[in-house]
Amino acid sequence: MAWAMPKTDSKTSSADLPLDDAILAVLARAGGKTLSAPEIAHGIATEGDWHGLLMPIRRTAVALAQAGRLVIYRKGKPADPSDFRGVYRLGLPRHD
Numbered sequence: 001m002a003w004a005m006p007k008t009d010s011k012t013s014s015a016d017l018p019l020d021d022a023i024l025a026v027l028a029r030a031g032g033k034t035l036s037a038p039e040i041a042h043g044i045a046t047e048g049d050w051h052g053l054l055m056p057i058r059r060t061a062v063a064l065a066q067a068g069r070l071v072i073y074r075k076g077k078p079a080d081p082s083d084f085r086g087v088y089r090l091g092l093p094r095h096d
Contacts, residue, residue, distance in 0.1 A: 019044075019053075019060045020069075027070065027092050034073055034091035037061075061090050068093065 017025060026043035027035060035043070037057045041050035064070045065081035072079045073089045 019056055020064055023057060023060060023064065023090070024069065024092070027090060030091075032092070032094075034089035036087070036089050040090060 022044045023040055026040050029043070037054050038050070040057055041053040044050070045053060061070060061072060062081045065072045071091050071093055072081050072084060073091060074084050074086065079088065
């Protein structure tokens with residue numbers, strides 16, 4: 001994904017990464033927990049308006065889930081990335 005948030009300072013942060021890498025970085029910091037799209041948006045755009053990230057996060061999450069790089073959860077269970085609706089959470093794949 002080529003979309004990236006504008007740089008806010010000289011430190012490397014999630015906002016400096018392409019959106020797919022930024023999502024994965026926020027999830028990695030979550031320590032195995034699942035996060036909602038707004039939580040991920042807050043993690044990427046720590047200052048400013050994060051609402052504009054919600055749809056791009058959803059589209060990117062679908063692509064990442066289809067590639068096996070994250071899991072989309074609905075009601076606590078993995079959902080089909082090409083066919084889910086409503087409230088969802090994202091998590092990194094578990095390697096049990």
